[in-house]
Amino acid sequence: MKKEFLQNIVIATDGSKNSQKAISHGIEIAKLSGAIVHALYVVNTSSTISENWTAGKETIYNIMKDDGQKAVSKVKKIGIDSGVEVREVILEGYPSSEIIYFAENNNIDLIVMGTLGATGLERFLMGSVAEKVVRSSRVPVLVVKSSGSCCQE
Secondary structure: OOOOOOOEEEEEOOOOHHHHHHHHHHHHHHHHHOOEEEEEEEEEOOOOOOOOOOOOHHHHHHHHHHHHHHHHHHHHHHHHHHOOOEEEEEEEEOHHHHHHHHHHHOOOOEEEEEEOOOOHHHHHHHOOHHHHHHHHOOOOEEEEEOOOOOOOO
8 A cells, every 4th residue: 555645856976887776766655655756967067177177168068967867867767667756857066055956846745865884084075965955855755875785786
């Protein structure tokens, strides 16, 4: 019996191996609740492509956008195989801001995303998209920690 407490779930993916466990959890939650999944990838144009940088800018942007399409298509295939409806969404901008904005303006009930579980200096230097989303989102967030030995292939 499906419960309809969740109708729309965002699975934020960066296409990395670290997001696999989060994708699996998000699809399973959607399957159990009957929710629609919005597979979301954000092309990070905020810092990756500087306004002053002209050589190769379009090529790099196209590579990042292609990576995003592959990432959301992978989520869609997993969803189809599980009987879950998946809508592909590719946005541009600062990842944490775009994830939050999309969730808060599209009736999303849950954001599911992965994290590397970085600590110490690495976390301080790089920051964490997941951490920023958790701190700022008004929509509930499920962060699935990934580690090398936990994920099933």
